[in-house]
Amino acid sequence: MINLDELPMRVAQGQMTSPNDDDLRFIKQTGCDDFQLNLVKSPETGDGFWALDYLKSLVAKADEHQMRLITIENVPFTFHDDILTNGPRREEQLKNMILTIGNMGKAGIPILGYHFMPTCVWRTSREEPGPRGALGTSFNFDRLDGIRDYSAMSMPDAFKTDRDIDDDEMWENYDWFMERILPVCEEAGVRLALHPDDPPTEHPLGGVARIFRNFENFKRAMDTYN
Numbered sequence: 001m002i003n004l005d006e007l008p009m010r011v012a013q014g015q016m017t018s019p020n021d022d023d024l025r026f027i028k029q030t031g032c033d034d035f036q037l038n039l040v041k042s043p044e045t046g047d048g049f050w051a052l053d054y055l056k057s058l059v060a061k062a063d064e065h066q067m068r069l070i071t072i073e074n075v076p077f078t079f080h081d082d083i084l085t086n087g088p089r090r091e092e093q094l095k096n097m098i099l100t101i102g103n104m105g106k107a108g109i110p111i112l113g114y115h116f117m118p119t120c121v122w123r124t125s126r127e128e129p130g131p132r133g134a135l136g137t138s139f140n141f142d143r144l145d146g147i148r149d150y151s152a153m154s155m156p157d158a159f160k161t162d163r164d165i166d167d168d169e170m171w172e173n174y175d176w177f178m179e180r181i182l183p184v185c186e187e188a189g190v191r192l193a194l195h196p197d198d199p200p201t202e203h204p205l206g207g208v209a210r211i212f213r214n215f216e217n218f219k220r221a222m223d224t225y226n
Contacts, residue, residue, distance in 0.1 A: 001189055002068060002110045012036050012070050019058060024065040034070040035062070036113075041076065048079055049096040055107035071193065073113030075100065077120070084118040085161060085208075086173050094177070098184045105188025112185075115195040116174055118161055119206035122199060139199040164207040171211060178225045194221065 013027045014036030027035050037058065040050070062069040080097060082089040104112060128138035165173075185192055199205075200213035211217055 001105070001108050002070070004110055004191065010034060014038065014071070014073075017041055019061040019069070021065075024061070024067060028065055028067060033066070034068045036071040036073055037069065038073045039076060040072055047096070048093065049100045050075075050103055052103040052106055055103050055109060059107050059109065069109055071111040071113055072104070072109060073193075073195070074115065075112075080114075081118065083177050084116060084173060085165060086169070086176075090176075094180060097181060101181065101184050101190050102188050105190050110189065111191050111193055113193040113195055115197075116170070116212060117197050117208075117210065118165065119208045122205050139201075141201060141203055161206060161208055164204065165209060166204075167209045167211055170209045174211065174221070175224075178221075182225055194218070 011032055012034035013030065013032050015038045016023050016035075017037065017039055018041070019035070019037065024035065040058065059069050075097070079100070080093055081087065083093050083097070101112060104110075122139055123137045124140050124143040125138045127135045130136055182192075194212065196218070197210035197212045199210075201210055202213060204210065212221070
């Protein structure tokens with residue numbers, strides 16, 4: 001088990017969906033001992049949770065390179081979409097999230113990054129020129145044809161909702177999840193890392209409020225849940 005309190009602040013690299021030798025060698029050569037995975041996929045994800053043996057195999061790959069798998073950012077969307085929206089499978093998904101976090105703790109993976117965006121990430125351009133000509137992504141609310149128009153972002157149907165969800169309901173959903181999952185995290189030795197809404201707009205996107213859009217709302221969450 002990695003004790004984060006004993007490790008100094010440091011740089012990690014990542015965003016791979018699975019660890020491979022070439023990526024890990026490159027990260028090690030840049031001077032990093034830590035790496036992060038994002039949205040890891042395995043045969044076990046069909047059951048709605050990450051199996052312990054699979055997570056242990058990810059840690060074993062890190063050990064081969066004398067590195068630490070310090071974080072996994074984001075579970076697959078189907079693991080928690082009803083948790084985000086108070087859907088009919090919310091209780092079932094909570095049980096699977098409890099199992100996933102418990103397995104992360106047993107495997108020695110100390111941080112789970114998560115978001116609370118039912119309609120996920122939005123972009124209006126994926127080829128926005130920067131000041132020196134490099135292309136990047138961007139979001140401009142005025143470029144949307146309509147609040148529910150996903151065509152500009154090519155968002156998959158899984159991220160669409162069939163009703164509007166306002167700030168109050170999103171906070172209720174967040175509180176419901178935190179009250180139940182934090183004791184599990186504490187027992188498992190796994191910390192949660194909250195991703196800001198992307199983009200952090202005051203406007204609902206896809207009819208759904210973006211509650212983690214500003215400092216005040218982050219502070220509200222952190223003051224309520226350590």
